[in-house]
Structures are given as C-alpha cells and as structure tokens.
Amino acid sequence: MNKYDVAVCGGGFAGISAALAAAREGKKVILFEKEYMLGGLGTAGLVTIYLPLCDGYGHQVSFGIAEELLKLSVTYGAEDMYPENWLDGIGTKTEKDKRYLVRYNAQVFAILAEQLLLENGVEILYGSYVVDVDTADGKITSLHVYNKSGKSTYSVGSVVDATGDCDIAKFSGVPTETFKQGNILAAWYYYVNEKGMNLRMLGASDISDNEREDAIEFIDRRFTGLDGQEISEMVCLSHKTTLNNWLKKREENKDTVISTIATIPQVRMTRKIVGEYELSDVEMHKYFEDSVGMVSNWKERGPIYEVPFGTLYNKAVKNLIVAGRCTSVNETLWDVMRVIPCCAVTGQAAGTAAAMTDDFSALDVASLQKKLVEAGVVLHEKDIIK
Ligand SMILES: Cc1cc2nc3c(=O)[nH]c(=O)nc-3n(C[C@H](O)[C@H](O)[C@H](O)COP(=O)(O)OP(=O)(O)OC[C@H]3O[C@@H](n4cnc5c(N)ncnc54)[C@H](O)[C@@H]3O)c2cc1C
Missing domain, CATH: 3.50.50.60 (FAD/NAD(P)-binding domain)
Structure with a gap:
C-alpha cells in the first residue's frame, strides 16, 4: 500500500x-x-x-x-x-x-x-x-x-x-x-472586449434577499453545496445566468466575448x-x-x-x-x-x-x-x- x-x-x-x-x-x-x-x-x-x-x-x-x-x-x-x-x-x-x-x-x-x-x-x-x-x-x-x-x-x-x-x-x-442560511447563486465569469479581460462578479457575498442583484435570477433559492443533485442544478442556473448577462452586454457592445466560466461550483460556505x-x-x-x-x-x-x-x-x-x-x-x-x-x-x-x-x-x-x-x-x- x-x-x-x-x-x-x-x-x-x-x-x-x-x-x-x-x-x-x-x-x-x-x-x-x-x-x-x-x-x-x-x-x-x-x-x-x-x-x-x-x-x-x-x-x-x-x-x-x-x-x-x-x-x-x-x-x-x-x-x-x-x-x-x-x-x-x-x-x-x-x-x-x-x-x-x-x-x-x-x-x-x-x-x-x-x-x-x-x-x-x-x-x-x-x-x-x-x-x-x-x-x-x-x-x-x-x-x-x-x-x-x-x-x-x-x-x-x-x-x-x-x-x-x-x-x-x-x-x-x-x-x-x-x-444554516445557505449560499446564494453566484456566477462570476470573465469576458473580453476591446478594453481587455474583465471579471464580472455576479452574486455578492452574504446579501439579504431584499438586497438582491437584478442580474441574478432565482435568487430566492439558497444552496447547501453538499448535495450532488442540488449542486448540479445550481451550476446549470449559474451557467444560464452567465449567458443571459453576457447577452445583455453584447447588445451594448458586440465585441464582448465570454472568455472563461468557472469549472467548480461557486459556493462560499x-x-x-x-x-x-x-x-x-x-x-x-x-x-x-x-x-x-x-x-x-x-x-x-x-x-x-x-x-x-x-x-x-x-x-x-x-x-x-x-x-x-x-x-x-x-x-x-x-x-x-x-x-x-x-x-x-x-x-x-x-x-x-x-x-x-x-x-x-x-x-x-x-x-x-x-x-x-x-x-x-x-x-x-x-x-x-x-
Ligand atoms: C462567489 C464567490 C466569491 C468569492 N470572493 C472572494 C474574494 O473576492 N476574495 C477571496 O479571498 N475569497 C473569495 N471567496 C472565498 C474564497 O475564494 C474561498 O473561500 C477560498 O478560496 C477557499 O479556499 P479553500 O482552500 O478552503 O477551499 P477551496 O478553494 O474550495 O478548495 C478545496 C479544494 O478541494 C478539492 N476537493 C474538494 N473535495 C475533495 C475531495 N473529496 N477529494 C479531493 N479533492 C477535493 C476541490 O476541488 C478544491 O480544489 C469567494 C467565494 C465565492 C464562492
């Protein structure tokens, strides 16, 4: 061994x-x-x-x-x-x-x-x-x-x-x-435009439900990060949120491209x-x-x-x-x-x-x-x- x-x-x-x-x-x-x-x-x-x-x-x-x-x-x-x-x-x-x-x-x-x-x-x-x-x-x-x-x-x-x-x-x-409180959805991703590489930080730390960010969908749901099925659903929601956010950015600037998405779940605690x-x-x-x-x-x-x-x-x-x-x-x-x-x-x-x-x-x-x-x-x- x-x-x-x-x-x-x-x-x-x-x-x-x-x-x-x-x-x-x-x-x-x-x-x-x-x-x-x-x-x-x-x-x-x-x-x-x-x-x-x-x-x-x-x-x-x-x-x-x-x-x-x-x-x-x-x-x-x-x-x-x-x-x-x-x-x-x-x-x-x-x-x-x-x-x-x-x-x-x-x-x-x-x-x-x-x-x-x-x-x-x-x-x-x-x-x-x-x-x-x-x-x-x-x-x-x-x-x-x-x-x-x-x-x-x-x-x-x-x-x-x-x-x-x-x-x-x-x-x-x-x-x-x-x-106990559970994690909010996060969707931090990188995008590139003519100004270079940018980090989009979607999903702030420890916010209460009434301070929610408009850009984050399904915010009412909280995630434990400890259940295989739940984590997969969370990751899919995060991907969808990233895509929607980028599409909005692209309407403003057609040269905006997603460069990197997270490859592990973004859970805090x-x-x-x-x-x-x-x-x-x-x-x-x-x-x-x-x-x-x-x-x-x-x-x-x-x-x-x-x-x-x-x-x-x-x-x-x-x-x-x-x-x-x-x-x-x-x-x-x-x-x-x-x-x-x-x-x-x-x-x-x-x-x-x-x-x-x-x-x-x-x-x-x-x-x-x-x-x-x-x-x-x-x-x-x-x-x-x-
Ligand atoms: C959305 C979000 C924003 C944040 N913002 C900031 C910030 O701006 N600045 C900051 O300093 N911190 C921030 N944090 C917190 C910080 O990033 C993390 O808490 C910190 O990096 C955790 O480090 P760690 O080594 O304890 O755990 P992790 O980074 O979670 O590392 C654990 C590692 O163990 C591996 N692993 C897990 N289980 C197993 C297993 N059973 N067998 C083998 N490998 C395993 C994982 O793949 C992972 O690589 C943020 C977190 C989130 C989710």
Whole structure:
C-alpha cells in the first residue's frame, strides 16, 4: 500500500499552503485534488481577488505563506489592484490608502503554485477524489481515493482536510456543522472586449434577499453545496445566468466575448468542523496563547483576529486537522475566515502541525508556534501594534 507521512486532501489555497508547509518540514507529502489544477475556488472558481493581508490602517496582519502566495500570484503582473506600495514596505498607511490586496490571474497562479509544490517535493495527484477513510483507535489509518486508475488506498500518518467542505471530517466521524442560511447563486465569469479581460462578479457575498442583484435570477433559492443533485442544478442556473448577462452586454457592445466560466461550483460556505475551540466574530483583538497566526476582516477596516490552534481540530479523530473554509468559527466569522488569506494562514498552521504529530491534542503548541515564527508567521497582535 502507498504510505505517506502527511496527506493533504484538496488543493485550494488552504491545501496548497498546508502541503507546502508540511513538505518544508521534510515530510513525505501527497496532495489529492479532484480537479486538474491547483487553487480551488481561487482559480477554477474564478475568485481572483486576494483579499487583504492588512487591517486597513497600515498594519500587516497575515504573514508567512499567506504573503508568499500573494507575491507569487503577481510574479508576472497583476490583473488589477496591484499592491505596489505595500510591496515596497509597510507601516505608513492610513484608512485613505489602498489595502494590501490584489487581483491576480487564475491560470498563471495555478501553474506557479503547482511548480512551487513540486519543487518542494510534494506529490500531486490530480483527478483524485478522496471518497472514504478507514479508522482505528481514534485515528485515520488510510484514505480511499478514486481516479483514472480506479480505487486506491493510501496509508497515512496525519491528514489535512482542505476540501473546503469538511469531506474527510465527515467520513471519519468528526462533528461538523453546515451553513444554516445557505449560499446564494453566484456566477462570476470573465469576458473580453476591446478594453481587455474583465471579471464580472455576479452574486455578492452574504446579501439579504431584499438586497438582491437584478442580474441574478432565482435568487430566492439558497444552496447547501453538499448535495450532488442540488449542486448540479445550481451550476446549470449559474451557467444560464452567465449567458443571459453576457447577452445583455453584447447588445451594448458586440465585441464582448465570454472568455472563461468557472469549472467548480461557486459556493462560499458549506460545512465546518466543531473544533476544540470555536472562534467568534466578537473575539477581535483578543490574545490567544495558542495563536497560530492572525487574520484581518476584509469587510471592514480595524478588526484583527488571532487564530487559536483549537479551531483546527477535534480530538474525536486524533490525526485529522482542517484548514481554510473548514475552520471552526461561528456563523458570522465564517464569512471572514473563508477568504483566501485566511485559508493560507490556517493552511500553513495545519500543514506544519501535521508534519509534527499524528495526535493533535497531544501536540506541544509552543513548538508549533516556534516553527511558524521561524517561517515568518506573526502570532500576536501585540507584535504588530505596539
Ligand atoms: C462567489 C464567490 C466569491 C468569492 N470572493 C472572494 C474574494 O473576492 N476574495 C477571496 O479571498 N475569497 C473569495 N471567496 C472565498 C474564497 O475564494 C474561498 O473561500 C477560498 O478560496 C477557499 O479556499 P479553500 O482552500 O478552503 O477551499 P477551496 O478553494 O474550495 O478548495 C478545496 C479544494 O478541494 C478539492 N476537493 C474538494 N473535495 C475533495 C475531495 N473529496 N477529494 C479531493 N479533492 C477535493 C476541490 O476541488 C478544491 O480544489 C469567494 C467565494 C465565492 C464562492
């Protein structure tokens, strides 16, 4: 049977960060991704705005791999919102300045991320759906994977669930919660006209029904993102909405052409674990002794959250850790924690931890923090705001 120290399930921003961090610790790492590119919603889902690494008042909040991937994404230039002066140095910004964010090219980022993981020794298995687990003595012993070769089994030391949907947590019996409100329909797509390539962002985040966008049809329906039939219907509605929107644009400008549609469903929140700790939206500016990094709030300037290690695991399954959209936060904070920089922060912490142990409840968190700091992560707000 194939045997790996660390298995990362899902190759979105959380999975990329986790695999990179674990490989840099010298472990034998495999990454399973059901699509044929890395980046998840951030590439195949056409969500290409790398939301801010800063608090909006001049303080960088997220560091380490979160910043490394932002810089990687603009290696050959940005699509928009280039964070020019941020890359020259920080510390002098006010609320009048732009935040440290960027819009990048999805395809270029996916290729560069793939090269980065390969250079660091991560084995990437594309077209590979993790469909089940075996457990014994409170640990996942192996993962069942379907791909073009058929069904294979992989023996694992520790597992990072970066599927965005907590698939592995669900298979292994870790308690999970689903998004109660449900997702609105989204239909982000790219079109080209004489002005170049444009991103049309149809379907804003977390809007109430009475704030609906005219362009989105069937808005009254909400989607869990966890049912095969429902997801297919959602994707068809999204395609139809894209077509209708483009046809309207074409009436105004005959040179407008659709260039790219998403190849994975555009759902924001689906399932998260019930962690040893659930971080709440009111816990901004709170010191956590077991912080593994910090995130800011993309929706408003000011709030900073330290991320406790306990948000990443539940001791029901000792060798499973989660990252990205799967992290244990309350419903309100979920809309903050799900975005790209936060996924990179939790991914780096989860991957580093997964390289250190196959029992997260017994991990010496101080040793994990030491490794994260050595890798450039800043753990506490007091270290950025004196
Ligand atoms: C419409 C929309 C707009 C958004 N706007 C923004 C924005 O402007 N900026 C921003 O920063 N964020 C935005 N987000 C959120 C952000 O894009 C995602 O939450 C984030 O990229 C999630 O990263 P992730 O790695 O946790 O999960 P995902 O990106 O979902 O990655 C999970 C990966 O796991 C794979 N996978 C899933 N299940 C399995 C399995 N069982 N086996 C193998 N592989 C599996 C998937 O194919 C995918 O590649 C938006 C999201 C949506 C839907």
